[in-house]
Each structure stands twice: as structure tokens, then as C-alpha cells.
Amino acid sequence: MTTLTTHADGDAGREGVAVQLIDLHRYYGPVRALDGLTLDIEPGELVALLGPSGCGKTTALRSLAGLDEPDSGRVVVGGRDITHVPANRRDMGVVFQAYSLFPNMSARDNVAYGLRLRGIEAAERYRRVDELLDLVGLGHHAAHYPHQLSGGQQQRVALARALAIRPQVLLLDEPLSALDAKVRRQLREEIRRIQLMVGTTTLFVTHDQEEALALGDRVGVMSAGRLEQIAPPAELYDRPRTAFVAEFVGLTNRLPGLAHEGMVNVLDSQVPLLDGSAGAGRVTALVRPEAIRLVPDDGAEARVLAVSFLGSLCRVQVAAGDGTLVVAQVAAQEARDLRPGVTVAISLLKMPVFATGA
Amino acid sequence: MRGGRRTRGRTIARWTSFVLIGGYLLLPLIAMLDFSTRAPGGRRTLDPWLAIGQDEDLIESIIISLQIAALTVVGVLLLLVPTMTWAYLRVPRMKRPIEFLCLLPLAIPAIVLVVGIAPIFAAIRRNATGSPLALVLIDIVLVLPFVHRALDAGLRSIDVATLAEAARSLGAGWPRIIAQIIVPNIRPALLSAAVISVALVLGEFTISSLLNYNTVQVVISLLGKRDAFVAVAVSLGALIFAFLLILGVASVTPSGRRAAEENATGEPS
Amino acid sequence: MTEVAVPRTASDATAGAGPTSEGAGSRQLRRVRDYLGVVPFLSYVTLFMLVPTAIVVIGAFQSDDGAPTLQNIVTVLSGAAFRDAFVRSITLSAQTAIIGATLGGLLAWALMDSEPNGWLRRIVLSACAVLSQFGGVMLAFAFLATFAFNGLATTFMREVLGLDVLGGSWIYGMNGLMVVYTYFQIPLMVIIFLPALGGLRSEWWEASSSLGGSGWRFWRHVGGPILAPSFLGALLLLFANAFSAYATAAALVSQGSPIVPLRIRGALTSEVVLGQANVGKALALGMIVVVAIVMLLYALVQRRASRWVK
Numbered sequence: 001m002t003t004l005t006t007h008a009d010g011d012a013g014r015e016g017v018a019v020q021l022i023d024l025h026r027y028y029g030p031v032r033a034l035d036g037l038t039l040d041i042e043p044g045e046l047v048a049l050l051g052p053s054g055c056g057k058t059t060a061l062r063s064l065a066g067l068d069e070p071d072s073g074r075v076v077v078g079g080r081d082i083t084h085v086p087a088n089r090r091d092m093g094v095v096f097q098a099y100s101l102f103p104n105m106s107a108r109d110n111v112a113y114g115l116r117l118r119g120i121e122a123a124e125r126y127r128r129v130d131e132l133l134d135l136v137g138l139g140h141h142a143a144h145y146p147h148q149l150s151g152g153q154q155q156r157v158a159l160a161r162a163l164a165i166r167p168q169v170l171l172l173d174e175p176l177s178a179l180d181a182k183v184r185r186q187l188r189e190e191i192r193r194i195q196l197m198v199g200t201t202t203l204f205v206t207h208d209q210e211e212a213l214a215l216g217d218r219v220g221v222m223s224a225g226r227l228e229q230i231a232p233p234a235e236l237y238d239r240p241r242t243a244f245v246a247e248f249v250g251l252t253n254r255l256p257g258l259a260h261e262g263m264v265n266v267l268d269s270q271v272p273l274l275d276g277s278a279g280a281g282r283v284t285a286l287v288r289p290e291a292i293r294l295v296p297d298d299g300a301e302a303r304v305l306a307v308s309f310l311g312s313l314c315r316v317q318v319a320a321g322d323g324t325l326v327v328a329q330v331a332a333q334e335a336r337d338l339r340p341g342v343t344v345a346i347s348l349l350k351m352p353v354f355a356t357g358a
Numbered sequence: 359m360r361g362g363r364r365t366r367g368r369t370i371a372r373w374t375s376f377v378l379i380g381g382y383l384l385l386p387l388i389a390m391l392d393f394s395t396r397a398p399g400g401r402r403t404l405d406p407w408l409a410i411g412q413d414e415d416l417i418e419s420i421i422i423s424l425q426i427a428a429l430t431v432v433g434v435l436l437l438l439v440p441t442m443t444w445a446y447l448r449v450p451r452m453k454r455p456i457e458f459l460c461l462l463p464l465a466i467p468a469i470v471l472v473v474g475i476a477p478i479f480a481a482i483r484r485n486a487t488g489s490p491l492a493l494v495l496i497d498i499v500l501v502l503p504f505v506h507r508a509l510d511a512g513l514r515s516i517d518v519a520t521l522a523e524a525a526r527s528l529g530a531g532w533p534r535i536i537a538q539i540i541v542p543n544i545r546p547a548l549l550s551a552a553v554i555s556v557a558l559v560l561g562e563f564t565i566s567s568l569l570n571y572n573t574v575q576v577v578i579s580l581l582g583k584r585d586a587f588v589a590v591a592v593s594l595g596a597l598i599f600a601f602l603l604i605l606g607v608a609s610v611t612p613s614g615r616r617a618a619e620e621n622a623t624g625e626p627s
Numbered sequence: 628m629t630e631v632a633v634p635r636t637a638s639d640a641t642a643g644a645g646p647t648s649e650g651a652g653s654r655q656l657r658r659v660r661d662y663l664g665v666v667p668f669l670s671y672v673t674l675f676m677l678v679p680t681a682i683v684v685i686g687a688f689q690s691d692d693g694a695p696t697l698q699n700i701v702t703v704l705s706g707a708a709f710r711d712a713f714v715r716s717i718t719l720s721a722q723t724a725i726i727g728a729t730l731g732g733l734l735a736w737a738l739m740d741s742e743p744n745g746w747l748r749r750i751v752l753s754a755c756a757v758l759s760q761f762g763g764v765m766l767a768f769a770f771l772a773t774f775a776f777n778g779l780a781t782t783f784m785r786e787v788l789g790l791d792v793l794g795g796s797w798i799y800g801m802n803g804l805m806v807v808y809t810y811f812q813i814p815l816m817v818i819i820f821l822p823a824l825g826g827l828r829s830e831w832w833e834a835s836s837s838l839g840g841s842g843w844r845f846w847r848h849v850g851g852p853i854l855a856p857s858f859l860g861a862l863l864l865l866f867a868n869a870f871s872a873y874a875t876a877a878a879l880v881s882q883g884s885p886i887v888p889l890r891i892r893g894a895l896t897s898e899v900v901l902g903q904a905n906v907g908k909a910l911a912l913g914m915i916v917v918v919a920i921v922m923l924l925y926a927l928v929q930r931r932a933s934r935w936v937k
Contacts, residue, residue, distance in 0.1 A: 087836040088835075100834040117844060379733060383758065385779075387769060390768065393778070444661075465922045470680070470914050473895065474678070474680055557760070557761050563764050563878075586771075605753040
């Protein structure tokens with residue numbers, strides 16, 4: 001019998017418990033770290049909490065972990081209200097940003113710690129430990145101490161340690177933020193793969209939107225202690241519900257426009273408005289770079305200022321006829337004729353945009 | 359351990375330890391206050407405290423000790439600031455030996471130092487006037503560990519190498535670099551070093567007494583046999599003075615960045 | 628692009644660019660000049676610290692007229708009074724180090740969660756600095772004011788509690804020394820140990836907690852083992868501190884010379900007995916040996932401590 005519940009097919013019978021954060025409030029003096037946060041996580045789901053620093057995402061995670069007690073609100077896991085249960089009785093696996101491995105223990109002993117606390121016998125204990133270390137790809141480093149491991153390796157051990165106790169919920173507090181870019185991307189894929197295999201309900205906190213969009217079944221964007229929007233990544237990107245989400249996720253151009261009856265006129269193109277936008281009169285439309293089309297045109301008024309080559313894409317800075325700076329994203333092949341000084345005609349693809357008051 | 363759940367038991371344990379041990383430390387100080395203000399019939403008096411200002415030997419010894427302290431500060435800074443800066447910039451290999459030599463006084467008991475230095479001082483006495491200011495020579499050695507630690511922290515907190523290179527590329531010579539670039543930027547460390555040195559010199563007893571110089575601690579000790587009340591009063595006064603001095607400097611110097619980072623409060627993120 | 632031939636100037640040579648003999652020579656000259664910069668410091672330290680220490684070490688092996696001899700050492704090792712003094716010094720230092728480390732450690736732990744720059748910590752640390760480093764004679768008077776015949780605590784116990792248990796003269800003996808020494812060991816421990824406690828990352832505590840560990844289990848498996856080297860190191864420093872202390876004992880002890888530093892005082896100030904002039908130096912040598920051993924152990928322990936808490 002395997003000690004880990006694994007599923008080859010990610011969707012089949014996800015185990016894990018449902019998590020609910022209900023109207024959490026947490027104040028530090030005048031600062032509202034959590035201002036009425038309500039969040040539901042489905043069993044087996046990975047929710048990524050995304051937001052700038054100070055938005056409360058780490059506070060939310062710590063409230064769930066029991067490392068921080070909210071001033072009001074409830075935390076419910078698997079139907080049980082655990083708001084006042086101390087951290088060491090919550091049965092959650094936490095992976096911190098850095099430095100959380102016990103320096104006086106080898107990787108093996110670190111991972112075994114939770115099992116040891118639960119009184120599991122040595123033989124069984126080390127069998128599970130070895131299995132987990134293999135799972136995270138560190139079977140050969142079992143005897144190494146944290147100061148002998150790289151940052152990425154340390155985080156893998158931390159993950160193994162959190163999973164060893166077969167927690168109800170897995171909590172990851174910016175686990176990749178302290179690592180360099182290449183390691184970050186590698187480890188990101190691994191974490192997702194393992195999470196899908198094990199099927200534990202997971203909360204992943206990060207300030208890196210690429211990470212959040214790549215990992216989450218759903219992504220929640222937080223700001224000033226509140227949840228702005230929670231949705232699957234594509235929906236979050238294509239259909240933001242607030243200006244904050246529209247601007248925080250992905251790149252946007254802030255362009256002046258004229259709104260009327262559900263449509264907005266921007267750069268002489270008519271595009272539909274998303275729900276929640278400002279509806280009438282002069283507005284600021286938030287337009288994605290990839291929604292902008294550039295066609296070289298001798299008679300046009302807009303002029304290319306600079307082109308940045310990014311491999312498969314190019315980012316083109318254009319000064320519109322009225323002087324507005326527009327950043328467009330264009331496939332590299334199409335950018336061949338776009339050089340600084342070339343005049344272009346700008347038009348918008350018919351993708352709905354979000355608009356705020358001017 | 360910060361900003362999270364605190365069980366009430368833990369906080370109670372913490373405050374209990376604090377009060378009990380802190381109380382034990384405060385007790386003798388309170389006793390000194392009591393002792394130095396006793397008057398017959400259970401009343402209180404400030405006479406011993408006022409007598410401090412009238413005891414000529416005491417005043418004289420305070421002045422002498424302050425002079426020694428001032429000269430010690432000047433001497434040790436003149437000795438260490440150029441040396442350490444030079445080591446930092448030109449001979450980094452000497453940093454370790456210098457650190458070792460500066461920490462050595464901690465390992466050599468003052469009483470041992472006195473035994474070895476007595477012949478040297480006898481020679482000085484024969485040739486010079488035998489003024490207590492000769493003690494400066496030894497006190498500089500005694501304060502080396504503390505001054506080195508303060509200066510080292512200060513030099514490390516400013517990127518000495520980069521600043522010096524920038525100054526050099528603009529055409530400055532070494533004396534100018536030390537005086538105009540380095541020193542102004544380690545002022546907190548200099549202040550801290552000076553205060554610690556002053557406190558140490560004012561509290562120094564072993565060497566002064568065995569070499570028969572009348573510094574303030576020696577006189578206090580003699581006073582103890584003559585007039586216990588005044589002796590206790592001036593002891594308490596000196597302790598409070600040193601405490602305020604050190605507290606003052608601690609309030610003025612910027613905090614260690616590392617300490618602040620590691621003990622970050624539970625700020626939301 | 629045309630290539631421009633850059634003429635080799637004199638400055639190239641002094642920059643150590645080429646392996647010309649001229650370049651190598653001036654590089655060496657500069658090296659010597661660099662080391663000259665530390666000569667003032669080295670000479671000062673040699674003259675006023677190393678030479679006196681050498682005088683003690685060498686003098687311990689010299690007789691009154693300068694001839695090499697082991698007689699001083701023999702006198703110290705065979706003399707019961709001297710041996711007792713060493714035993715008492717070591718015992719006193721060990722006991723006060725242990726008690727001071729325990730109580731001081733507790734106080735440091737109580738202080739641990741305070742604001743690093745808050746008023747409480749600053750006040751406590753300043754007070755600890757004063758009480759531990761600058762107080763020999765004054766602390767002696769403090770304790771006399773507390774425990775002597777008319778001291779605050781003595782009179783309190785006598786008049787309020789009706790106990791004359793403290794008597795009044797115990798403070799002048801070894802027990803008195805123990806109480807007073809402990810008094811300045813505690814603040815020293817706080818100063819030494821608080822930074823080590825600060826090195827305990829909150830992540831370790833939180834990780835242990837989330838894995839199911841209680842306070843006790845954390846200290847037993849994680850906190851304790853991590854802090855053990857630092858605690859041991861602090862203990863050794865406290866020992867050395869008590870062993871070297873002179874002022875407090877000199878001010879407090881009125882009869883005899885129970886500990887080594889006081890014996891050395893006796894050797895320095897008493898009339899020179901024929902053949903005994905350098906016995907003081909032998910005693911001092913003994914102190915150097917003990918302290919050197921302790922500091923060596925301390926250096927070893929520190930290396931272990933810094934390996935884990937970077």
C-alpha cells in the first residue's frame with residue numbers, strides 16, 4: 001500500500017478537504033491587514049493568492065495556519081470551525097519563504113520531524129521519509145544538512161517535510177521568492193506536479209503574477225486586505241472585474257476614450273466594455289498590449305519610438321497622433337517592418353476592455 | 359515567535375522571570391539609595407549626596423579620572439581609526455591579526471597586566487613626573503576590545519572600499535580620505551566607542567589601586583572606610599551617571615540593520 | 628575602426644601590469660609600505676600588552692637575581708594556601724558562571740520578544756552594560772548596603788520577619804563573594820546571549836508548530852540543540868570573567884586572601900621576603916594558563932555555533 005494518495009489523472013477523484021475563510025478581519029493598530037476577507041477553496045484545489053506587498057495575502061495564509069489569530073471572522077476546514085485551534089493542532093503543512101529547515105538536523109531528520117512528533121516508529125518513519133525525498137528528487141541528499149544544500153534544494157526538503165504529515169491543507173508562503181529565476185521556474189512545475197499527484201487542498205501565496213497564473217486552478221487577487229477577484233487564470237486575465245485587477249495582472253495601456261452604451265471609443269476603434277467599467281462619457285480604458293494592431297502606413301499620424309526584441313514577441317513603443325504613449329505587443333515576424341521612425345496606423349482588436357473614470 | 363499566537367502561560371512566565379530577576383538586580387541599587395539617605399530617627403536626608411561636592415579628594419579624583427578618560431578616548435581613536443581603515447583598504451590580511459590583538463585584553467586579567475607592567479611604570483615614574491595621566495597608556499589597552507568592536511561594526515556598515523575607491527578616483531590622498539570621508543561616516547561608531555571608553559576608565563580600579571594612583575574608584579574605595587554614607591552615595595551616583603551616558607548613546611545611534619530584519623514585527627504582507 | 632597603438636607609460640609599470648623587474652620591485656616596495664601602516668598599532672600593543680605579559684611569564688621562571696629557576700612554580704604548586712586559592716577561584720567562577728548563565732539566560736529569553744529598538748530593551752541593555760562591566764568597587768558597596776549588618780535586607784529580615792538569619796558578616800566571606808559575583812554575571816549573560824537568541828529564526832518555531840510540535844518539543848529538538856553551543860560559549864566567557872575579577876573582591880573581603888587575584892595583591896604589596904619576589908608572577912602565570920584554556924575552548928565552541936546560525 002502506498003503511503004501517499006496519488007492520482008495519475010489529475011481530475012479523477014480529488015481528495016482533500018474544503019477550506020473556508022469567512023469574513024476575516026485583522027488590524028495592526030490603524031493598519032487593516034485583513035479587511036473582511038472571504039475565500040472558499042474546493043477540495044484538492046490549488047488557489048493562488050496574488051497581490052502586492054502589504055495586501056494581506058501572507059496574513060491570510062498565517063490565519064489559516066494558526067500562526068496569526070484574526071480579530072474577527074472564522075476559519076473552517078473540512079466542516080470544522082478551527083478559528084481558535086492552536087497551530088500545532090491544525091494538521092497543516094506549511095512551506096515558508098526561506099530558512100525554515102532546522103539547521104541542526106539533516107534533510108532526513110527534518111522531514112521525519114513531524115512523523116517523530118506523532119510517535120511513528122523509526123522504520124516506518126524513515127521509509128516514508130525516503131519515499132518523500134525521492135518524490136522531490138533529493139534521495140541522494142538525505143544526509144546533508146541545510147547549510148550544505150542550495151536554496152532550491154532546501155525548499156524541496158521543506159515541501160517534503162510539509163507533506164510528510166499528510167496534512168489536510170498545504171500552505172505555501174512565497175516559497176519561490178528567494179530563489180533565482182531559473183530555479184524558480186523549475187521548482188514551480190514540480191510543486192504543481194506533486195500537488196496534483198497528492199491531491200491536497202493548497203493555498204499558494206505569491207507576489208509574482210506569472211507564478212500565480214501558471215499554477216493556480218483559481219487565482220485570487222488581493223488588495224488592502226480584501227479579495228478583489230477570484231477566478232480561473234484565463235478569466236482573470238481576459239475579464240478583470242476591477243481596475244486594480246486589470247492593472248495588476250498583465251500589462252495595460254491607459255488610454256483615453258469615450259464610453260457610450262456598453263462600448264468605448266479608443267484610438268478611433270470601438271470595443272465592448274467589461275462589466276463594472278465606468279459607463280458613459282470620458283473614461284480611461286485599460287488596453288492590453290496584444291490587443292493593439294500596428295500597420296505601417298505612410299499617411300498615418302502615429303510613429304514608432306522604440307522596439308524591444310523579446311524572442312518570439314516584440315514590444316513596440318508608439319507615440320499616437322495626440323502624443324499618447326502606447327505599448328503594443330506584436331509577434332516577431334510581424335514586427336519586421338516596424339522600426340523607430342516608421343509611421344503606423346493603430347487599431348484595436350475587438351477584445352472587451354475595462355475602463356475607469358477619466 | 360513574533361506577531362503570532364502567544365499563549366497566556368508563556369507571557370506570564372516571561373513577565374515572572376523578568377520581575378523576579380530584574381527585582382534581584384534592582385534590590386542592591388534600592389538599598390544604596392536607602393543607605394545613602396538615612397538620618398537618625400528613621401528620617402531621610404540628602405546630606406551624604408551634598409557632601410560629595412565638598413570632599414576635595416573626591417572632586418580632585420573625579421577631575422583626574424575625567425582627564426584620563428578624555429586622553430584615553432583621543433589616544434585609542436588616533437591609534438585604531440587609521441590602523442583599521444588602513445587594514446580594511448590596503449592590507450586586508452591584517453584584519454584578523456588586528457582583531458585578535460584587540461580582543462586579547464579580554465583574555466589577560468587586569469591583575470596579571472598590572473604585575474607585568476609594574477616594572478615599566480616604575481621606569482616611567484623615575485623619568486617622568488609620576489602623574490596619573492600615565493594610566494592613559496594602559497587604559498588604551500583595556501578599552502581596545504570594545505573600541506575595536508564598535509569601529510568594526512561602523513566600518514562594515516559603510517562600504518569602506520567603495521567609498522575609498524570613489525575618493526581615490528576623484529583624486530583624494532589617504533589622509534584626506536580618512537579625515538573627510540571615513541570619519542564623518544562612522545560618527546555613531548566613534549561616539550559609541552568614546553562612551554564605552556569613558557565608562558570603562560571611570561570604573562577602572564584594579565590597575566589604578568595597585569599602581570597607587572588616586573583615580574575616582576580608588577578614592578571611593580578609601581572613602582568607604584572613612585565615611586560609608588558618602589561612599590555609597592557617590593557609588594550610586596556614578597552608576598546612574600554611567601547608565602544615563604550609555605542609554606543616551608544607545609538612543610542616538612541608528613539600530614543594527616540585521617537585528618531589525620531578523621526580528622521584524624508581524625507586519626502584513 | 629583603426630587600431631591605435633597605446634604607448635606603455637611609466638604608470639603601466641607601477642600598476643604591476645608587466646613582469647618587468649622594475650614593476651615587480653616597486654610592487655614589493657608598495658607592499659612594504661602598506662604594512663608600515665599598521666606598525667604604530669603593533670608597536671603600541673607590543674609594548675603595553677605583550678611585553679608585560681612576557682615579563683610575567685618569564686619572570687615566573689626567574690629567581691630574585693634573574694637566574695632561571697622553577698622554584699616559584701614549585702612554591703605555588705606545593706603551597707597549600709596557594710592551591711586552596713586556585714581551587715576557590717575556580718569553584719567560585721564555575722558556580723557563579725552556571726548560576727549567572729541560567730538566570731541571565733532566562734532574563735534574555737524574557738527580553739527576547741521585545742521590540743529590538745524599543746525603550747524596554749534599550750534600558751535593560753544599558754543597565755546590563757553598566758552593572759556587568761563598570762562596577763567593581765561600587766557593586767561591593769551596593770551589596771554592603773544590602774546585606775551588611777545595617778543593610779536594607781538584613782534589617783528588613785530582622786525587624787519585619789524577625790529572622791536574624793543573615794547575621795551580617797557572611798557578606799565578607801566566600802558566600803558573599805558568590806552572591807555579588809552572580810550579580811554581575813547575570814547582566815553579562817544577557818549582553819552575550821541575547822544576540823544568540825536573536826539568531827533563532829521565527830520560521831523554525833512556526834515550522835515546528837505547524838508540524839505539530841509544542842513549546843517543549845521545539846526547545847528539546849530544535850531550539851535547545853541550536854542554542855547549546857552559544858550557551859556553552861557564554862558560560863565559558865562568564866567563567867573567565869569571574870576568574871579574572873579583582874575589584875569587587877578587593878573592596879569586599881577584609882580578612883585574608885581567599886582567591887588568587889587577592890593573593891597576587893598580597894605578593895605585590897607585602898614586604899619582599901627573600902626568594903619570594905617572583906611568586907606573584909608565578910601566580911599570575913597560573914591565571915594566564917587557566918584563562919587561556921578557557922578562551923581556547925570558547926574559540927572551538929564558537930566555531931560550532933556559527934556554523935548553524937549564519
